Amino acid sequence: MGAGVALYDTLASVNGRRRRAMPIHRHLTRSGMAKKFPDLRHDAAIGAIRYWDAAVDDARLVLTLVRTASQYGALAANRTQVVELTHGESGAVNGAVVEDLESGERHTIRARHVINATGVWTEDTEALAHGDGGLQVLASKGVHLVVPREKIRGDVGLILQTEKSVLFVIPWSRYWIIGTTDTPYDFDPTHPVATSDDIEYILAHANEVLATPLTREDIIGTYAGLRPLLQPGTKEGTSSSKVSREHTVASPTPGLTVIAGGKAHHLPSHGQGRRGLRHRSSCKGASLHHRPHPAVGC
Numbered sequence: 001m002g003a004g005v006a007l008y009d010t011l012a013s014v015n016g017r018r019r020r021a022m023p024i025h026r027h028l029t030r031s032g033m034a035k036k037f038p039d040l041r042h043d044a045a046i047g048a049i050r051y052w053d054a055a056v057d058d059a060r061l062v063l064t065l066v067r068t069a070s071q072y073g074a075l076a077a078n079r080t081q082v083v084e085l086t087h088g089e090s091g092a093v094n095g096a097v098v099e100d101l102e103s104g105e106r107h108t109i110r111a112r113h114v115i116n117a118t119g120v121w122t123e124d125t126e127a128l129a130h131g132d133g134g135l136q137v138l139a140s141k142g143v144h145l146v147v148p149r150e151k152i153r154g155d156v157g158l159i160l161q162t163e164k165s166v167l168f169v170i171p172w173s174r175y176w177i178i179g180t181t182d183t184p185y186d187f188d189p190t191h192p193v194a195t196s197d198d199i200e201y202i203l204a205h206a207n208e209v210l211a212t213p214l215t216r217e218d219i220i221g222t223y224a225g226l227r228p229l230l231q232p233g234t235k236e237g238t239s240s241s242k243v244s245r246e247h248t249v250a251s252p253t254p255g256l257t258v259i260a261g262g263k264a265h266h267l268p269s270h271g272q273g274r275r276g277l278r279h280r281s282s283c284k285g286a287s288l289h290h291r292p293h294p295a296v297g298c
């Protein structure tokens, strides 16, 4: 564990500058843990490693990306659903019909190349191209509980090992965010919600280490999301460029690129993957910028 965190520290210091991006990790004794996290049960651990990490407000990150793209000439549209992919005479995808979900109006957009990045909806949107190829994506639901900050006395976050994965107890503004779960999901992806079982699972694991157990009454909110989990391989007839273990870029049909899987923090390599595929394919798609650009608002 110590070696793993030391490696994490080393990677965090590789930031192209002379100074460290984050302070280095420290080992904590039982009394050290009690000072940092008074509500951690005394017998929960014999020691801990305290390390530093960075947090991102994902809503602000998305807004920053949209504003930056707009500054470089992109036209962004919210609440707009692709309902059809259009094809040119050669059969290549050459645009999309989109529906404004507020007014119901439909618009046809022409494009030199279409990139499909629709998460757990990937297979539905691939089907709009009427081809057989593409990526196969399953959904895994993750749930978090939100608890007021005063319900747990502690100045740091906790990462706990569970039988399946890990559980985070993270301070976030005036709250604690506790989660997550990882369960297969095959219902309507539009509105995943936390079930009673999800809540019990998270409470049970958090309470294993908390001096004062949390109850359902302490929970002021829950939220759920769906992870797009890439299935091994691609559908027949699809060229793919595996840019990492976690996400894949594929070209199921001329004019269309699909990207799915991975994590939000792999965003920069998503762009590289798209470029990698383009160099190998004959498509004359719009190229992505090769140099890093400052984001608007940063």
Ligand SMILES: Cc1cc2nc3c(=O)[nH]c(=O)nc-3n(C[C@H](O)[C@H](O)[C@H](O)COP(=O)(O)OP(=O)(O)OC[C@H]3O[C@@H](n4cnc5c(N)ncnc54)[C@H](O)[C@@H]3O)c2cc1C
Pocket (backbone or CB within 6 Å): 080, 081, 082, 083, 117, 118, 119, 120, 121, 125, 140, 141, 142, 143, 180, 224, 225, 226, 227, 228, 259, 260, 261, 262, 263, 264, 265, 266
């Ligand atoms: C509980 C949980 C915790 C996570 N924690 C982390 C973490 O700590 N770090 C991390 O890096 N990642 C984390 N992830 C993973 C991360 O959220 C996903 O990997 C990432 O959101 C995938 O991005 P995406 O753009 O591929 O898909 P999504 O974010 O799902 O976006 C797909 C978009 O496509 C849109 N769409 C679908 N169909 C259409 C259509 N027909 N027309 C127009 N638009 C359409 C959808 O509305 C949606 O906005 C977590 C995920 C979950 C669920």
